[in-house]
Amino acid sequence: MNNKPAILLIYTGGTIGMVKDFKTGALRAFNFNQLVERIPELHLLDCAIETYSFDVPIDSSDMQPDLWVQMASIVEDNYDRFDGFVILHGSDTMSYSASALSFMLENVHKPVILTGSQLPIGDLRTDAKENLITAIQIAALQENNTPVIQEVCLYFEYKLYRGNRTSKVSAELFNAFTSPNVPHLAESGVNLRINHSLLLQKPLSLPLTVHKKMSRNVMILRLFPGIQQQVLEAILAIPNLEGIILETYGSGNAPTEPWFLETLRCATQKGLKVINVTQCSSGSVMMGKYETSTELKEIGVISGKDITTEAAITKLMFLLAQPDIVDFKLAFETPICGEMEV
Ligand code: ASP
Numbered sequence: 001m002n003n004k005p006a007i008l009l010i011y012t013g014g015t016i017g018m019v020k021d022f023k024t025g026a027l028r029a030f031n032f033n034q035l036v037e038r039i040p041e042l043h044l045l046d047c048a049i050e051t052y053s054f055d056v057p058i059d060s061s062d063m064q065p066d067l068w069v070q071m072a073s074i075v076e077d078n079y080d081r082f083d084g085f086v087i088l089h090g091s092d093t094m095s096y097s098a099s100a101l102s103f104m105l106e107n108v109h110k111p112v113i114l115t116g117s118q119l120p121i122g123d124l125r126t127d128a129k130e131n132l133i134t135a136i137q138i139a140a141l142q143e144n145n146t147p148v149i150q151e152v153c154l155y156f157e158y159k160l161y162r163g164n165r166t167s168k169v170s171a172e173l174f175n176a177f178t179s180p181n182v183p184h185l186a187e188s189g190v191n192l193r194i195n196h197s198l199l200l201q202k203p204l205s206l207p208l209t210v211h212k213k214m215s216r217n218v219m220i221l222r223l224f225p226g227i228q229q230q231v232l233e234a235i236l237a238i239p240n241l242e243g244i245i246l247e248t249y250g251s252g253n254a255p256t257e258p259w260f261l262e263t264l265r266c267a268t269q270k271g272l273k274v275i276n277v278t279q280c281s282s283g284s285v286m287m288g289k290y291e292t293s294t295e296l297k298e299i300g301v302i303s304g305k306d307i308t309t310e311a312a313i314t315k316l317m318f319l320l321a322q323p324d325i326v327d328f329k330l331a332f333e334t335p336i337c338g339e340m341e342v
Contacts, residue, residue, distance in 0.1 A: 005140040013057030014090030060090025084139030098163025099311040102152040103318040111149035160186035164339040180282035215320035222247040243273035252285030253292035277304035
């Protein structure tokens with residue numbers, strides 16, 4: 001009998017599997033089987049790996065909610081046959097996908113680890129091999145026949161992060177991701193160090209429930225000094241707009257000019273969900289701390305607390321598609337799977 005952990009390696013695209021087009025010099029996706037051939041080390045891992053490739057691998061700049069549904073469905077369809085899932089994904093939108101999947105895969109008890117690379121796998125100085133091999137090793141970790149990691153994570157450059165806490169912060173460095181408000185869950189050095197106290201654990205009795213609807217009637221508005229009334233009005237007049245992530249200053253502060261607050265008030269009264277997320281790369285929204293955010297609280301703006309913009313927009317898309325939410329503000333301000341402080 002084969003007791004090796006079974007891992008499903010899902011290839012969606014991204015630099016990791018790209019080659020240079022000699023005519024244009026641009027990177028483009030190529031055949032996944034060739035990718036596996038380029039890493040003979042995969043055969044040395046103490047797990048049974050099967051692969052699944054998107055028919056048309058994409059640069060992750062083309063990521064769409066439909067493709068999140070496809071990824072979630074692949075995990076769902078193969079959930080009983082595999083002990084863990086590694087998703088190869090372009091780094092550009094990896095934090096969005098990791099966040100979206102964390103909400104869509106409710107009660108996941110097996111590791112779903114997204115990884116990719118800054119350089120293609122065939123490049124001499126590639127970071128792809130380490131990222132891929134260690135992500136698979138982490139996905140295969142078990143204690144008492146139970147997966148150690150039971151959530152959606154992102155592995156990059158020696159660190160395992162909670163997926164919905166990450167942001168891509170560098171287009172240049174191998175160390176491209178950060179998790180500003182929650183420490184990494186594991187670090188790979190000479191040994192693999194797992195920070196067990198940070199890992200999410202849900203009762204095994206709760207079954208995996210896969211949510212496949214995401215609203216696209218959303219948008220992100222980043223405030224800047226000098227923003228004009230007509231800009232805000234035009235955005236809030238977008239037909240069918242249901243929710244907006246408002247990227248504010250510091251601990252959730254915004255202009256106090258009457259036109260700004262009145263325009264927002266009208267929108268929230270008509271049912272638009274407005275989520276306050278800070279532009280700062282770390283820290284939390286605290287509406288009411290300064291006068292410049294007191295009014296936002298009064299007009300029903302929802303606190304994103306210390307959530308990232310990537311997790312905020314995907315949580316908004318997710319919650320707006322849930323049919324039975326009575327108190328949307330409460331639902332948004334309540335953590336679902338570690339994406340915000342309690
Ligand atoms: N443009 C690429 C992508 O996100 C970058 C990468 O994979 O790192 O698909």
